[in-house]
Amino acid sequence: MKSIADWLDHRTGLQTAIRQFLYEEIPASSGWHQVFGSVAVFLFLTQAFTGALLAFNYAPTPGDAYNSLRYILTELTGGRLIRGLHHWGASMMIVVVVLHMVQVFLYGAYKKPREATWMLGVVLLLLTLAYGLTGYLLPWDNRAYWGTVVTTQIAGQAPVLGPYIQRLMGGGGPVGVVTFARFYGLHVLLLPPATLVLIAIHIYLVRKHGVAPAPGDELLPKQQFYPRQVFKDTVAIFVAFAILFVMALVARVPLEQLADPTDTSYVPRPEWYFLFLFQTLKLFSGPLEVVGSVVLPGLAILTLILVPFFDRGKMIKVTRRTFAFSFVLLGAIGWTGLTLAAVKSTPKEAEVAVDYSAPTDWMQLSPEEMAGVAYFRDENCISCHAIGELGNSVGPDLTRITIHKDAAWMIQHFKRPSAMRPGSSMPPIQLSDAQLNALAAFLLKLNPDNATALSNAPDFATQGALVYLANHCGSCHLVNGVGMKVGPPLNGLSKRQSRSWVEEHFADPQKLSPGSFMPPYKLSPKDMENLTSYLFALPE
Amino acid sequence: MTPVERPSSEGISRRNFYVGAVYGMWAAISAALGIPALIYLFFPPKARKAEEWVEIGDVSKLAPDSPVEMVFRRNRVDGWKVISEKGTAWVVKQADRSIVAFGPQCTHLGCAYHWDEGKNDFLCPCHSSVFSVDGRVVSGPAPRPLDRFDVQVKGSKLLLGRLRQRREQNG
Numbered sequence: 038m039k040s041i042a043d044w045l046d047h048r049t050g051l052q053t054a055i056r057q058f059l060y061e062e063i064p065a066s067s068g069w070h071q072v073f074g075s076v077a078v079f080l081f082l083t084q085a086f087t088g089a090l091l092a093f094n095y096a097p098t099p100g101d102a103y104n105s106l107r108y109i110l111t112e113l114t115g116g117r118l119i120r121g122l123h124h125w126g127a128s129m130m131i132v133v134v135v136l137h138m139v140q141v142f143l144y145g146a147y148k149k150p151r152e153a154t155w156m157l158g159v160v161l162l163l164l165t166l167a168y169g170l171t172g173y174l175l176p177w178d179n180r181a182y183w184g185t186v187v188t189t190q191i192a193g194q195a196p197v198l199g200p201y202i203q204r205l206m207g208g209g210g211p212v213g214v215v216t217f218a219r220f221y222g223l224h225v226l227l228l229p230p231a232t233l234v235l236i237a238i239h240i241y242l243v244r245k246h247g248v249a250p251a252p253g254d255e256l257l258p259k260q261q262f263y264p265r266q267v268f269k270d271t272v273a274i275f276v277a278f279a280i281l282f283v284m285a286l287v288a289r290v291p292l293e294q295l296a297d298p299t300d301t302s303y304v305p306r307p308e309w310y311f312l313f314l315f316q317t318l319k320l321f322s323g324p325l326e327v328v329g330s331v332v333l334p335g336l337a338i339l340t341l342i343l344v345p346f347f348d349r350g351k352m353i354k355v356t357r358r359t360f361a362f363s364f365v366l367l368g369a370i371g372w373t374g375l376t377l378a379a380v381k382s383t384p385k386e387a388e389v390a391v392d393y394s395a396p397t398d399w400m401q402l403s404p405e406e407m408a409g410v411a412y413f414r415d416e417n418c419i420s421c422h423a424i425g426e427l428g429n430s431v432g433p434d435l436t437r438i439t440i441h442k443d444a445a446w447m448i449q450h451f452k453r454p455s456a457m458r459p460g461s462s463m464p465p466i467q468l469s470d471a472q473l474n475a476l477a478a479f480l481l482k483l484n485p486d487n488a489t490a491l492s493n494a495p496d497f498a499t500q501g502a503l504v505y506l507a508n509h510c511g512s513c514h515l516v517n518g519v520g521m522k523v524g525p526p527l528n529g530l531s532k533r534q535s536r537s538w539v540e541e542h543f544a545d546p547q548k549l550s551p552g553s554f555m556p557p558y559k560l561s562p563k564d565m566e567n568l569t570s571y572l573f574a575l576p577e
Numbered sequence: 578m579t580p581v582e583r584p585s586s587e588g589i590s591r592r593n594f595y596v597g598a599v600y601g602m603w604a605a606i607s608a609a610l611g612i613p614a615l616i617y618l619f620f621p622p623k624a625r626k627a628e629e630w631v632e633i634g635d636v637s638k639l640a641p642d643s644p645v646e647m648v649f650r651r652n653r654v655d656g657w658k659v660i661s662e663k664g665t666a667w668v669v670k671q672a673d674r675s676i677v678a679f680g681p682q683c684t685h686l687g688c689a690y691h692w693d694e695g696k697n698d699f700l701c702p703c704h705s706s707v708f709s710v711d712g713r714v715v716s717g718p719a720p721r722p723l724d725r726f727d728v729q730v731k732g733s734k735l736l737l738g739r740l741r742q743r744r745e746q747n748g
Binding site: 083086113265268 | 596599602605609610614617622657658
């Protein structure tokens with residue numbers, strides 16, 4: 038073993054290089070406050086890894102992107118975790134990069150001779166933001182699409198360069214295949230190698246000038262990077278990764294509806310770390326808008342880059358850098374204020390909130406079957422019966438085809454369980470015949486493949502279906518191929534009409550569609566909301 | 578630049594703790610990233626709808642032991658898509674009037690073979706595998722008989738199901 042290692046070292050110098058790297062001398066004051074750079078590098082590599090994994094099952098064109106991502110989320114084992122890691126990793130990376138900068142700033146570690154290291158760091162911050170910007174488009178859902186429409190418009194406002202930047206983004210016209218290809222190309226082909234090279238130079242510069250010492254360090258013996266500081270860096274990396282992993286497992290990353298350029302009701306909002314810019318923009322209007330969108334952010338970046346030249350004093354103790362502290366504090370307050378204001382101004386999600394990252398087989402159910410889901414839940418059938426992996430096993434698993442009977446048998450069974458199945462301990466279900474019919478219709482649809490998907494049906498859909506049945510909408514309208522064709526079919530309603538139009542239409546159909554013979558319906562606000570949401574969630 | 582070992586045993590044990598903890602934490606991180614990655618790459622996607630039977634044509638007028646190449650369209654799940662693709666099968670009415678449908682690829686290396694009227698054999702042009710009319714290997718490098726589709730005959734229509742490999746030479 039040793040001879041192989043010696044051979045390798047003699048021919049490549051690998052071990053000597055590693056040793057030099059690990060046993061670098063660092064100042065006595067080094068410690069926990071200097072771990073953020075390592076965490077940032079780690080997160081970058083994790084992003085590259087999870088990004089490559091996603092790319093293995095992702096088709097980077099507007100035609101396929103959304104469906105391939107849905108495939109990753111709903112059909113591949115571990116796909117949701119990998120996407121979660123990549124999504125939350127992006128947010129975490131921005132947090133850590135900013136913390137790294139704040140630490141360097143507070144300690145004044147950008148001072149001579151480390152100006153270039155700092156300036157390169159600012160460029161790396163911008164690259165990190167560029168990943169966020171370009172990656173945002175790639176799921177090609179409504180959020181991605183409309184967010185990018187706004188971004189490309191803002192880029193177009195830049196003085197002099199605006200039209201050129203916009204051209205480069207493939208924009209100018211509507212966001213489409215060209216913009217998508219450019220964002221994808223930037224995100225996976227150009228930015229990663231650029232980042233790698235800049236990180237390498239950044240670390241080289243850190244090594245060249247040494248880790249910035251604190252005043253007083255010159256009197257103390259130096260310590261070695263390995264193992265004490267490596268241990269501290271690793272602990273920080275481990276904690277960051279643990280948080281990231283738990284977030285990826287627990288916090289569901291939504292996938293909205295497929296990007297729809299004709300959707301007039303969508304309110305785009307940028308990712309949280311861009312909200313403060315979004316809010317700044319609102320402070321300026323008319324010809325001054327460009328101040329908020331381009332001039333101020335540009336000046337901020339310039340200031341950040343030039344920090345080492347504004348502050349050229351001697352190194353002093355971090356506890357005495359009150360100006361730097363108040364500067365960071367002001368920045369933090371400003372950022373928080375703007376972000377909070379933006380969050381406050383974000384309208385509550387009144388629109389149909391369907392999570393398309395989960396199986397959506399429930400959308401294919403007829404209104405009667407959907408009402409059956411509501412009864413199934415109301416009667417708490419799942420406290421005894423299993424459907425696939427869910428529920429208990431006191432009663433039989435309802436997805437097993439072998440126990441399936443026809444609807445008539447089921448309805449008799451619901452009324453008097455022990456009559457149809459002697460010895461059954463199931464209590465009778467107290468519902469009307471029509472309601473039992475709906476329940477039976479739903480149970481007939483169940484199979485092991487769609488069981489978990491059916492239990493995903495949102496409450497507004499099951500409740501909306503109840504309202505739909507109670508008002509006999511199906512006597513005139515068609516939903517998922519079931520009903521009558523007297524009135525227009527209701528699939529695709531969300532593409533044809535706005536929500537407010539539909540709600541107004543219930544109250545007075547003739548006012549909005551003259552000649553219609555639909556009677557007016559007086560629905561309670563809750564019923565109205567559920568029914569409209571349900572109809573809007575129907576597949577086209 | 579060699580490490581300066583501290584002589585005290587306390588320094589050494591602390592150093593060992595650092596080193597052990599570093600290795601341990603990196604191992605945990607690698608496992609937490611690596612295992613899901615392997616699962617993600619190697620587990621097959623959750624099965625979607627099983628392939629349906631596809632009707633490929635009329636077999637009432639087939640002459641016995643005279644293979645006909647039939648072309649049909651069928652849907653196949655391809656990743657996140659269901660694609661409609663062209664398929665072919667060599668359909669033979671056997672002497673006992675049962676219908677057999679062979680997959681169109683040679684079992685050696687997947688070339689398309691054809692029926693040789695003169696020799697009454699299936700010939701593969703790539704490496705000269707020869708199959709008899711019932712799909713058995715007559716000569717050449719082919720390792721197993723021709724693959725067969727599951728078949729159903731409804732009236733005069735032939736329905737094809739999944740393509741299956743057979744290991745045995747007979748039947």
